[in-house]
Amino acid sequence: MEVMWHASSFLLPQPQELLPLPLPLPDAPPPALTYALIVLNQRLPRFAPLLWNRAQLRVCADGGANRLYDGMPELFPDQDPEQVRLRYTPHVIKGDLDSIRDDVKDFYLNLGVRILDESHDQDTTDLHKCVAYVSDSAPIEDKSKLCILVVGALGGRFDHEIGNINVLHRFSNLRIVLLSDDCLIHLLPKTHSHVIHIQLPVEGPHCGLIPIGAPSTRTSTTGLQWNLSDTAMSFGGLISTSNVVKEDKVTVSSDADLIWTISIKKPIKE
Ligand SMILES: Nc1ncnc2c1ncn2[C@@H]1O[C@H](COP(=O)(O)OP(=O)(O)OP(=O)(O)O)[C@@H](O)[C@H]1O
């Protein structure tokens, strides 16, 4: 079975800000991914500017545009809010446009941002619409190198959270990472075995492995405090919550699609 690599390196400073990298190790992950960022309608996480700089395509889902407009200046309190907004202008705003404020819409329209009104579709969420846009924008051969980072996806309204997780399953051929200030989650498709490189300075130790779409009759892991060994997992039976990462590399293989979740560390207060 083919191996799929995962690493939350987008939470680290950009490679050019670091010292020259050592030679790749034999089991190092393959070349870097291309990132897209989707901003949802929840408070921006503190590391939003880091993800913004990582991403080549930046999209706001409807009310996510309000959060960008209001929230980026709050993250740079010493700077002129207008200058901050100009620096963090999205490429596209897409959704049913029932949450974006008129002043925000006019501001970004004047800057030439593409605003895509899909109010005719009341059966798919704004996140779904934005993921479809990002996916359609990427050439097919590049899709396996594409990683979509979604901020504001967790820790809010439960119906929205479940809707956001459903998007992971709906687009299971894409790498999508849902983020909040506190944790991230992504899908581990059953079509691959998985190697997850843990970025210990920024993530862990708490983690979970959860079969959300269907039960698993066999899941095996290494690198965790409570490893699974051909173990069954299902809602109503065992699911792996409150697990702990013990090594900087975790491996997972399963006969079902699983959700991987890991905590994001808080910055140390000075
Ligand atoms: N509280 C929340 N928790 C998690 N995700 C959210 C939350 N609020 C919004 N989102 C995400 O942001 C996207 C855009 O939000 P927005 O409020 O514009 O959507 P909406 O469809 O107008 O919501 P509503 O259900 O309130 O009509 C949603 O599709 C959802 O993915």
Ligand SMILES: Cc1ncc(C[n+]2csc(CCO)c2C)c(N)n1
């Ligand atoms: C069975 C069913 N439940 C809820 C909705 C409502 N809904 C789901 S996605 C969406 C768009 C949000 O921007 C809306 C209004 C529906 N259509 N069908």
